[in-house]
Amino acid sequence: MKKQFAYTLLAFAFLIPADLPGQTCSCAGAPLISSQSISSASKGNLLAGVTYQYNDISNLYTGKTQLTNRSVERNTQSTLLELNYGITDRLTISATTTFVRKQRTGLRSPGANDQLTTQGIGDGLVLFKYVLHQNTMREQYQLAVGGGGKIPFGRSSLSQNGIALNMDMQPGTGAWDGVLWSYFSKTFAPSSTINFFLFNTYRITGSSERFGSNDRYKFGNEWVVNAGITDTFLPGLSYIGMINYRSTSSDRRNGQTLPNTGGKWINLEPAVRYRISQELSVKVGGQIPVYQYLNGTQPTTAYTASISLFYNFGRRVIF
DSSP states (O other): OHHHHHHHHHHHHHOOOTTOOOOOTTSSSOOTGGGOOOOEEOTTOEEEEEEEEEEEOOEEEEETEEEOOOSEEEEEEEEEEEEEEESSSSEEEEEEEEEEEEEEEEEEETTEEEEEEEEEEOOEEEEEEEEEEOOOSSSOEEEEEEEEEEEOOSOOOOEETTEEOOGGGOSOOOSOEEEEEEEEEEEOTTTOOOEEEEEEEEEEOOEEEOSSTTOEEEOOOEEEEEEEEEEEEETTEEEEEEEEEEEEOOOEETTEEOSSOOEEEEEEEEEEEEEOSSSEEEEEEEEEEEEEEEEEEEEEOSEEEEEEEEEEESSOEEO
């Protein structure tokens, strides 16, 4: 009976339709929901992580066709602080805060450019994660579900010289969002040290008032699925191979659908992790787009690069 219940929840957790609506690559905020790869911490454990990510947004697409882009260069640099604490062996609370720096350079002519830079505290995220099934030698899989909310710490109404900046240059979204999360992993001990994992996040966005009651902006809902494998190939050194699918819908302003927002992305995310000690590990990775379909014409990610440090204050952590 327990197995049937777990499999039913597993199917429910991952069978979310692919046409759900979300936020384009160049919009406000750090990669909050994509970062939620820690499944759980044991009771009393605190796992702290710091991640720096550089996102080059210099590609320009219309639909699935890449265009020549010689007019604008963009990048976003994000620093994320993530804390995961085990309230019990099954219940974990995760909290993430961010700092965001965005840069847009308009290339007017050779040797001349018009550069705009914004930075500040980005939005935060709080999730409660509950393990429905712990990984054991007899039944080697883990299943966890969770939920929480995105908190609008970041400013969303920055202006320059009295002119309101577009939402893609704001540090935050200005809105409270609901977040649903699920996680599944499978091990194959003792025959193999390979670990297969799949985690799934869906963000239900709210709307924010930017410069007045007649200026309400709503990012589309966002659905992110990450599937991959990890294995140790040298003492303390492991690889992570992951594929990422992200689907978003068009944003809305004052109830009207905005053109040139929303789309679908598929990315490869290779990484390596080195365990310096029982408590400390470092991970270096990146993101390479392999498929992009954007609504209208939009700037989008050319590549990302990231480095993370994790420190475990406790006995053990599962991730």
